[in-house]
Amino acid sequence: MIAEKSHTAQFLIEKISASASKVGFVNDAVLTKALLYLENKGIPSNKNEDYKYCNVEAVFKKEFKNPEQRFIGIESISPYRLPGTMCLVVVNGTFLERLSDVNKLEGVKITPFNELDQATKKKIGSIANVESDGLIALNTAFAGNGFHLKIEKGTQLQTPIQVIYVSGSDGESIVNPRNLIEVEEQGSATIIEQQVHIGEGKVFSNLLSEKFVAKQATLISYIFQNEGPLGYSVNTNQVVVAKEGHYDNTTITLGGQLVRNNHQVVLAGEYSQAHLNGLFSAKQQQVVDNHTLMDHQVPNCESNELYKGIVNDKSTGVFNGKIYVRKDAQKTNAYQSSKNILLSDDATINTKPQLEIYANDVKCSHGTSTGKIDENALFYLNARGIGKESGRKLLLASFAQEVIDKIEVESLREHITHLFESEI
Amino acid sequence: MITIKNLRASVEGKEILKGINLEVKAGEVHAIMGPNGSGKSTLSSVLAGKEEYEVTEGTVQFNGKNLLDMPAEDRAREGVFLAFQYPVEIPGVSNINFLKTAINEIRAYKGLDPIAPKDFLDRVKEKQKLVELDGKLTGRSVNEGFSGGEKKRNEIFQMAMLEPKLAILDETDSGLDIDALKIVASGVNALKSKENAFIVITHYQRLLDYIIPDFVHILYNGKIVRSGGKELALELEAKGYDEIKKQFETESV
Numbered sequence: 001m002i003a004e005k006s007h008t009a010q011f012l013i014e015k016i017s018a019s020a021s022k023v024g025f026v027n028d029a030v031l032t033k034a035l036l037y038l039e040n041k042g043i044p045s046n047k048n049e050d051y052k053y054c055n056v057e058a059v060f061k062k063e064f065k066n067p068e069q070r071f072i073g074i075e076s077i078s079p080y081r082l083p084g085t086m087c088l089v090v091v092n093g094t095f096l097e098r099l100s101d102v103n104k105l106e107g108v109k110i111t112p113f114n115e116l117d118q119a120t121k122k123k124i125g126s127i128a129n130v131e132s133d134g135l136i137a138l139n140t141a142f143a144g145n146g147f148h149l150k151i152e153k154g155t156q157l158q159t160p161i162q163v164i165y166v167s168g169s170d171g172e173s174i175v176n177p178r179n180l181i182e183v184e185e186q187g188s189a190t191i192i193e194q195q196v197h198i199g200e201g202k203v204f205s206n207l208l209s210e211k212f213v214a215k216q217a218t219l220i221s222y223i224f225q226n227e228g229p230l231g232y233s234v235n236t237n238q239v240v241v242a243k244e245g246h247y248d249n250t251t252i253t254l255g256g257q258l259v260r261n262n263h264q265v266v267l268a269g270e271y272s273q274a275h276l277n278g279l280f281s282a283k284q285q286q287v288v289d290n291h292t293l294m295d296h297q298v299p300n301c302e303s304n305e306l307y308k309g310i311v312n313d314k315s316t317g318v319f320n321g322k323i324y325v326r327k328d329a330q331k332t333n334a335y336q337s338s339k340n341i342l343l344s345d346d347a348t349i350n351t352k353p354q355l356e357i358y359a360n361d362v363k364c365s366h367g368t369s370t371g372k373i374d375e376n377a378l379f380y381l382n383a384r385g386i387g388k389e390s391g392r393k394l395l396l397a398s399f400a401q402e403v404i405d406k407i408e409v410e411s412l413r414e415h416i417t418h419l420f421e422s423e424i
Numbered sequence: 425m426i427t428i429k430n431l432r433a434s435v436e437g438k439e440i441l442k443g444i445n446l447e448v449k450a451g452e453v454h455a456i457m458g459p460n461g462s463g464k465s466t467l468s469s470v471l472a473g474k475e476e477y478e479v480t481e482g483t484v485q486f487n488g489k490n491l492l493d494m495p496a497e498d499r500a501r502e503g504v505f506l507a508f509q510y511p512v513e514i515p516g517v518s519n520i521n522f523l524k525t526a527i528n529e530i531r532a533y534k535g536l537d538p539i540a541p542k543d544f545l546d547r548v549k550e551k552q553k554l555v556e557l558d559g560k561l562t563g564r565s566v567n568e569g570f571s572g573g574e575k576k577r578n579e580i581f582q583m584a585m586l587e588p589k590l591a592i593l594d595e596t597d598s599g600l601d602i603d604a605l606k607i608v609a610s611g612v613n614a615l616k617s618k619e620n621a622f623i624v625i626t627h628y629q630r631l632l633d634y635i636i637p638d639f640v641h642i643l644y645n646g647k648i649v650r651s652g653g654k655e656l657a658l659e660l661e662a663k664g665y666d667e668i669k670k671q672f673e674t675e676s677v
Contacts, residue, residue: 398516
């Protein structure tokens with residue numbers, strides 16, 4: 001059977017090809033596979049179960065009819081910089097050494113893709129399968145000059161690394177930032193990734209990050225999304241954790257017209273652990289879609305997930321959390337919880353916990369709740385003289401606190417607390 | 425201080441309060457007693473401003489102002505305090521932050537600047553002693569994981585912090601052992617003054633051994649059917665509510 005080719009994808013390929021940088025970080029065979037997959041399967045639409053509430057194809061058709069790729073740059077990233085961090089800057093998909101603090105820390109190696117050795121290049125795309133998702137294919141085909149970040153063996157990094165992805169356009173543009181992050185054996189690092197939108201034009205940012213956490217290594221990852229109504233973003237974050245490794249991610253989404261997060265964690269080594277936390281607040285017509293996949297491949301691993309969402313106006317929030325426990329993954333502990341607050345009758349929450357368990361000696365659980373703001377609690381506050389508005393804010397802040405408290409970088413936690421309080 | 429006239433209120437179309445008349449003056453303690461379902465908690469909720477209750481008739485004047493026109497928060501800011509029968513747990517909001525917000529919103533309503541941090545902390549220390557509330561509890565989330573007794577003591581602690589003009593204690597004695605009851609009562613007695621007043625709602629006479637009322641009212645079927653001095657509570661304790669029920673059921677037939 002000959003599959004019908006995707007017109008949206010073909011159109012995109014034509015449009016983006018001209019402006020795409022030819023970095024060549026994947027070999028021709030992979031590139032061909034990516035383009036073919038894209039042509040045949042296209043950009044995911046709501047016909048794809050995984051994109052049921054996040055019709056990316058429709059967004060391309062409607063909002064990115066004419067991706068002119070007229071990018072605009074940035075002179076200073078100081079408004080976005082957190083104090084006390086080492087900063088890496090990616091502008092419209094291209095890693096910019098000029099704006100970054102490169103090689104200032106011992107045991108940290110940062111290399112643009114075009115300067116990578118063959119051995120490292122091979123790792124790019126080794127987790128992210130181009131034939132699994134049209135957006136991975138799109139990124140692989142058109143990613144700019146991304147960066148490789150390596151925390152060398154035994155390096156216990158105290159300074160957090162902040163990665164700022166700036167997307168700027170004065171027309172309709174599509175960018176494909178990409179990186180490869182490795183924490184080598186017994187190394188540890190904290191990485192804060194932030195997506196920023198600038199300019200008057202719409203940008204679709206299709207970010208893809210592959211992360212390797214080696215034996216006994218620790219990676220604490222924060223993703224902070226606060227783009228305006230012109231920002232559309234997909235954040236695909238694929239992680240492999242080796243024996244006794246530890247990966248934590250906390251994703252905070254406060255802005256962006258459409259935000260799709262694909263978190264995939266493979267617990268590949270025994271006694272490894274991963275924790276995924278998320279907080280999102282959506283309003284107006286925003287769509288925030290969080291998909292997580294926790295893949296327990298080996299015995300004695302632990303994972304926890306806590307996602308909290310607040311939706312207002314006509315916005316849509318999604319939490320789809322899959323826990324996969326393979327046949328060999330005995331003694332797995334896996335927990336998942338999703339809690340949501342609906343602030344408007346027109347807002348929607350879709351939660352779907354999915355547990356697929358093929359081992360027989362495991363402890364797994366999940367829970368989900370969605371409700372309105374607790375009227376009894378609000379009345380209690382009012383009865384003490386606290387007004388409706390500040391009472392509502394106090395309750396929403398207390399709801400979010402559990403996730404915000406997971407942030408161990410004080411400057412980031414304070415920044416997010418402040419922004420969250422002004423958003424709600 | 426508060427004048428309630430012919431107050432009628434319903435919830436979900438069912439009339440619960442059927443014409444309450446009550447006047448409480450500064451310096452007085454009034455006890456309202458009654459069997460289950462007589463409308464005791466409805467009365468306290470209506471006075472505090474809970475929106476589920478619809479006032480269908482009557483007036484409530486509080487220090488010359490129409491209380492029923494005000495949202496719950498303004499009633500609190502004017503000096504009405506309700507000690508809840510079932511205090512609500514609010515995870516994530518610390519007791520301290522909650523009280524500071526409450527005090528400052530009340531102060532803002534009166535045109536005052538926020539309380540100085542030191543004054544606030546001094547007041548916390550002083551008042552938590554009054555109800556023998558463990559300092560650790562004040563640092564925790566509002567009522568979260570508190571025992572029944574701790575929750576009730578926390579209500580009295582909040583009352584002490586907010587210094588209301590009229591405090592309504594809604595079955596504060598329910599679920600308290602005798603020691604906790606004494607602590608709560610001595611807290612209330614310490615706060616009593618010529619400028620404030622208390623309405624103590626209770627099912628049992630027990631609490632009134634420790635908080636001596638000036639007046640006792642019996643609420644039955646949405647109306648105050650008898651009023652008297654503190655001896656009325658003792659009479660009720662001796663005879664039980666059955667006699668009241670019999671007497672007034674017959675009358676209402």
